Amino acid sequence: MTRRSRLDRARSFMRNRSRVGLRRSRSSLLPAVQITVGAVGAYAFAEQVLGHEGPLFAATSALIALGFSRDPRLRRVLEVGIGCTLGIAVGDVLLAVLGTGLWQAAVVLFISVLLARFLDSGTIFTTQLALQSLLVVLLPAPDGGPFTRSADAIVGGVIALLITMAIPRDPRREPKGDVRKLLGELSGVLRENSQALTSSDHTQAWHALIRARNCQPLMDGLSGSLRAATEVAQISPAYRRHRSELGELRGAIGFIDLAIRNSRVFSRRLTSVINHAALSDEAVQSLAQVIEDTADAVDVLALALHSVSTAERDQHLRRAREDLAAVATTLHPARLNVQRLEGEGLVILYRPLVVDLLQATGLSHDDAAGYLPKL
Known part of the structure; x- marks a missing residue:
C-alpha cells in the first residue's frame, strides 16, 4: 500500500x-x-x-x-x-x-x-x-x-x-424511530429473499437469513426504549394521553417480532429450495413478486407506526392492511404455480409471517388468518 x-x-x-x-x-x-x-x-x-x-x-x-x-x-x-x-x-x-x-x-x-x-x-x-x-x-x-x-x-x-x-420531550419519538429501523431491516430481508429467488442464488438467501438474525439487537433496543417511553407517559402529566398509543405500539411490536422470527425460518428453507431447484420458472416469478409486495407493505407499515399524526397513522395502517390482505389471498401453492412438495412447504411457511404482519396492523388473529385461502 x-x-x-x-x-x-x-x-x-x-x-x-x-x-x-x-x-x-x-x-x-x-x-x-x-x-x-x-x-x-x-x-x-x-x-x-x-x-x-x-x-x-x-x-x-x-x-x-x-x-x-x-x-x-x-x-x-x-x-x-x-x-x-x-x-x-x-x-x-x-x-x-x-x-x-x-x-x-x-x-x-x-x-x-x-x-x-x-x-x-x-x-x-x-x-x-x-x-x-x-x-x-x-x-x-x-x-x-x-x-x-x-x-x-x-x-x-x-x-x-x-x-x-x-422537560417537553415526546416519549414516543425513540421507540417509533426504533420500530421504523426494525421494519426497514425486515423489508430488506424480504427483498434479499426475492432477489435470491429470482437469481437462483442460495448464497444471497443465506445472507438474508444472517440479516434476519442480526435484527435481535434492534429488537432488544426497541423493547428498552418502549419501556422507558411508557414510564415517562405514566409519570408525566403532559404525555399521559399517549399511553394508549404506546400500548398499541407494544402490541404491534410483539407481532413484528414473530414476523422476523418467521422470516428466519423462511430464509433457511428458501436456501434449501434454491439448492434443489424445487420451483418452476412460473413459480419463481409468482413467489418473488409476492415477497416484493410484502416488503412494500412492510415499508407502509413502518410509515404508519412511525407517524405521530393519528390521521396519517390510520391512513398508512389501512393501506398496509389492504396490501398485506391482498398478499395473503394468493398464498396457496396452486395459485403460485408451485407443484413440488418442497415448494409447497415454502409457501406454507410464508403464511404465518403474513398473518403476523396483518396482526401488527391491528387485526385479530382470526380476521388475519381469514384472508388465507384454505389448503
Whole structure:
C-alpha cells in the first residue's frame, strides 16, 4: 500500500468518524442539557437550601439517574436513591464495628456487593450501594452527620425525576424511530429473499437469513426504549394521553417480532429450495413478486407506526392492511404455480409471517388468518 493510499484512507476514516460524532452530539443535545441542569441544580439545592457542605452525592446521583442508558429512567432513579441510602447505612454500621483502614474497606466492599446482588439484579443498584459504602469508610463524615450524604442522594434522584416529568420531550419519538429501523431491516430481508429467488442464488438467501438474525439487537433496543417511553407517559402529566398509543405500539411490536422470527425460518428453507431447484420458472416469478409486495407493505407499515399524526397513522395502517390482505389471498401453492412438495412447504411457511404482519396492523388473529385461502 502506497503512502498516498494510506493518507486517503486516514482522511476517509476521519471524515466518517467526524460525521458520526457530530450526529451523535446533535442527538444528545437535550439529554446533555438535562444532565447539566439536574446535576448542578441538585448540588445547588443541597448546598443553598439544605445547608450541606460540598454535596457531591447530590450532583452525582442526578447525573447517573439522567444518564444516556436506555434502561427505564424511573428504575434508575429508584436504584440510585435506594442504593446510595443503603450503601451509606451499611458503611456506617460496618464502620462502627470494624473501624477505618484498607482491610476494613475491602471487607465493607465485599459485603456490600453481595448484599446488593441479594437485594436486586440491577447493575446500577449494585454499583451505587457498593460505592457509597466504600466511600463512607474511606472519607471523613461531613459536618451534618453521616446520613447527610444519603439526603443528598435523595435530592439528586428527586430532581432527576422532576426533570424527566417536566422537560417537553415526546416519549414516543425513540421507540417509533426504533420500530421504523426494525421494519426497514425486515423489508430488506424480504427483498434479499426475492432477489435470491429470482437469481437462483442460495448464497444471497443465506445472507438474508444472517440479516434476519442480526435484527435481535434492534429488537432488544426497541423493547428498552418502549419501556422507558411508557414510564415517562405514566409519570408525566403532559404525555399521559399517549399511553394508549404506546400500548398499541407494544402490541404491534410483539407481532413484528414473530414476523422476523418467521422470516428466519423462511430464509433457511428458501436456501434449501434454491439448492434443489424445487420451483418452476412460473413459480419463481409468482413467489418473488409476492415477497416484493410484502416488503412494500412492510415499508407502509413502518410509515404508519412511525407517524405521530393519528390521521396519517390510520391512513398508512389501512393501506398496509389492504396490501398485506391482498398478499395473503394468493398464498396457496396452486395459485403460485408451485407443484413440488418442497415448494409447497415454502409457501406454507410464508403464511404465518403474513398473518403476523396483518396482526401488527391491528387485526385479530382470526380476521388475519381469514384472508388465507384454505389448503
